[in-house]
Amino acid sequence: MPDFVVVKAPPRSTVVIRTKPGSVDRPATVCINDTVPATIRDVARVSGVHVSTVSRTFSAPHLVNPSTRARVLEFAEQLGYRPNRAARALITGRTHNIGLIVADIANPFFPPLIKAAESHARARDYHVFVADTNEDAGVEEELVLALAKQVDGVLLCSPRMSNTQIERLSRDVPLVVVNRPVPGLPAVVMDVAQGARLAIEHLITLGHREIALLGGPRGSWTNREIRRSATLAARAAGSGLTVLGPNPPTEDSGAAQAEAVLRTGATAVLAYNDLMAVGLIDGLDRLGVSVPGQISVVGIDDTALSRRTRPTLTTVATPTAAAGRAAVDMLLQHGDDRRTTALVTLQTELVIRDSSGVRAS
Amino acid sequence: MPDFVVVKAPPRSTVVIRTKPGSVDRPATVCINDTVPATIRDVARVSGVHVSTVSRTFSAPHLVNPSTRARVLEFAEQLGYRPNRAARALITGRTHNIGLIVADIANPFFPPLIKAAESHARARDYHVFVADTNEDAGVEEELVLALAKQVDGVLLCSPRMSNTQIERLSRDVPLVVVNRPVPGLPAVVMDVAQGARLAIEHLITLGHREIALLGGPRGSWTNREIRRSATLAARAAGSGLTVLGPNPPTEDSGAAQAEAVLRTGATAVLAYNDLMAVGLIDGLDRLGVSVPGQISVVGIDDTALSRRTRPTLTTVATPTAAAGRAAVDMLLQHGDDRRTTALVTLQTELVIRDSSGVRAS
DNA sequence: AGTTCCACTGCAAACGTTTGTAGTCGCTCA
């Protein structure tokens, strides 16, 4: 039973009056301050122990006597004490923050990834900075540098930078790359090659012999993979594949390519992502071309969109949430041992819906 | 012309050798360390000035001699020096970070808001923590508390907490609330009342006399506003309005309410948000009810979805990006003067698309 | 020549933590 009370009162400082002459080193009245947050020092004063003991109560509980610990915790609770992570970071060098850099938050591919990464990180007591580069490599670099001192690592999602740039940055801060393998760095990628192959095979099974590939952005590794794999799969089946692009990975861009797609004479199209596929369907619709009646369209990513369009979209499902979680895990593991490299490849699968159909004769 | 050179070499510490006996206090050879980041102290040593001068070079340039400043900047550049924001925060009390707490990142309402807020904040040299509460008030509170020490303020988007809770939290950290007015706190809200009125009037103009309101989540201020305003508008026109709910603001929930909507006998529905509207349309479709043939459906938010559904969705457009920017502005203004209160109300407008039509006779 | 002022720079304390080292105390064991 502590022989002092906790009251509310205005000014800074925890120690106010000593009523009992006996307790010289512990205040009899404690002043909870409403405006200035309590520090470890306040807790120490009130509970009559040294700050280091309070510190250990939180960061190494097994080193402090259970009864002392209980008392400290009680006062910490009463004072509303919360450790200052910035101060802790200053001395330990670990911030318990991570950075998450994406090309475009509004692109429906990313929110599930962000959500999964954030909740996974928080479950491990990490907070997440989210930043948007607007598909700009320069912004990407600046952002990593700006965040470097505030985080224990950065998740670089679908970066548009060069490998060299990325490697250089990785000397300033641990990096995990998502959606692209970078030699010497941990990365998590989706097996889009497999997905693209499945998509092409699906279209060929439906009788299509001339297929168009609606390409994505220039810097994208995913784009190159899709192209490589689709070309191979088409050739293996003796079908033609016409590649269009590079194009920005947006809905508008997909719509704008509708005429170009028609000119290729293809009866089926594989698009770089759902967004472009949806745009393309709209564009074709405006030209009076029906999907899948006259042309089949397949997307990639299986974003929330794909179930909502009419016709619903056949697409390659990429496990974005799993990728977010995996990336966080790799970052937190590799925090110290930065030399370790690993490449996690996540499987993709084809989701057949209504936008692909048998070739019109 | 500085009489020392900059070379690459492995170990910590900037000062290595003095070749010229004359320059006792400035190193002749400088060791750029690849693994440990340069501190203000390294820059000071190399440029032969005190740390405080280096500090001022960055935080109060007008106080340092232009030529000194130039030299310091040059060496800072060469050493790759970047100020440590955590250390700066520790002493200034300002972190240059803000927190952004949303109910569900994957809800298409939020990404545009997050994107706008992040880019607006970054333009002002602030970084943004994004966190997701999964629509849980408890998580909300915990998150604000956890973030409090690391940020200069928090944007609370569509909070599910009680006003009392929010007010209590606002004593720990400056808060700006989005999508809900809280007495005594700065907030930015959308004029959904106006939007709901416009929607109801639109439906009435189309001949509908029995309208259903598909309500949203319990804690939502927006939900109450919509209900209040829709009721008023319907009554003014002598029409009936049946309110359903509360419901979770999700697509599934909208679909699940399809039968309940039919039972009300309404020929038109106003939904709490686009997500529910889209779900409802699906649900009705599954029951063989056509939209807008038999029932008209109007959403709220004008998310990216609404243009992509078939039929495209008539909906109330809320300026989410503008709300994000406004909230950031208010937070950054009110940082010091927390007593100031302000309520920014953003206009909404009705976007008429294909999901609403004249009442079937 | 002396005074005042200004522009600039150095000094040192502070911010809230962590952590290596050095006690102190009471036990156990020989």
Place this chain on the structure above:
DNA sequence: TGAGCGACTACAAACGTTTGCAGTGGAACT
């Protein structure tokens, strides 16, 4: 009885900055 040990706690330095204060030298004014 005294050495040794284990459990606990105090001390103090450190992390990388900012900032009030004091000091310096020189220019301008009287």
